[in-house]
Amino acid sequence: MPLHPQAQEYVALYPSDLNTDLAALDLAGIQELRAQDALAPHRGPLPPLPSVRDETAVRDDGPGVPVRIYRADRGDGPLPVVVYFHGGGWVFGSVRRNDAVGRDLAVRTGAVVVSVDYRLAPEHAFPAAADDAWTVVRDIFARPAFYQCNGAVAVVGDSAGGNLAAVAAWQARDAGLRLAHQALVYPVLDVAMDTPSYLEFAKGFGLDAEEMAWFARQYAPGADPADPRLSPLRLPDLSGLPAATVVTAECDVLRDEGERYAVRLAHAGVPAELRRFEGAVHGFFCLPGLFDQASEAREYVAARLRGALFGEGA
Secondary structure (H helix, E strand, C coil): CCCCHHHHHHHHHCCECCCCCHHHCCHHHHHHHHCCCCCHHHCCCCCCCCEEEEEEECCCCCCCEEEEEEECCCCCCCEEEEEEECCCCCCCCCCCCCHHHHHHHHHHHCCEEEEECCCCCCCCCCCHHHHHHHHHHHHHHHCCCCCCEEEEEEEEEECHHHHHHHHHHHHHHHCCCCCCEEEEECCCCCCCCCCHHHHHCCCCCECCHHHHHHHHHHHCCCCCCCCCCCCHHHCCCCCCCCCEEEEEEEECCCHHHHHHHHHHHHHCCCCEEEEEEEEEECCHHHCCCCCHHHHHHHHHHHHHHHHHHHCCCC
């Protein structure tokens, strides 16, 4: 299928994610890019919510992890919690930059949303981001009242955040903590980068294959690519993982690994629903100002989360 017309317009303006000489991009350059956000006007509205608070998830052996907690419900009783991990190749992104997504998820799901400001690479290399993600999930189970949580917890993430959500899901399983759901939006699941979609969409579709390799080098230099904390698709046993929603973009280097993961989950007996957005490119989910499919995808993910957390549609 050809690119969606809105995706065509997008890649004409942004043929690559970073649009810079990667070989010359040092830490100062990375920090400069972090301070910029040309796409800010397209990230969606910031609806006022009754409760938005910045807190810190407790870590057993070091500094805590900053989180922003959103609640659209005006009450103060316990609710299900959705833990959100933003994308950005483990190098970019923040709770502040993704404020619109956090607010939107709170409105659409009716749950408390905990958005995680995990540490970024290259200053904090693998497995720092994964450790922070797991710290937050574990803390929600340990201190449910602090998060106004009723015991039902789901994880959701896009791109590198989808990687962190998938990793946290299997860590929770192995720790005996039951997650209600995992929603993975065009997730990074295998840094081998050897799928057909990596060849088909290697250049000119937003997220280049070369850029994705650069992101992986920043986050996990020298790490074993088969480590499931980095490549959850390599996890030997997927049985017992929480039910999953996997969203992929048709014209995205990450498409095939997301779809393979959904198939592997199903084969392991895990309820998994896959939805590919035809003609879409990587990143569309977070840009409702540019892509009509963003709102469609968000409502689809939110409906799946509501079903898992509140029993809607069951």
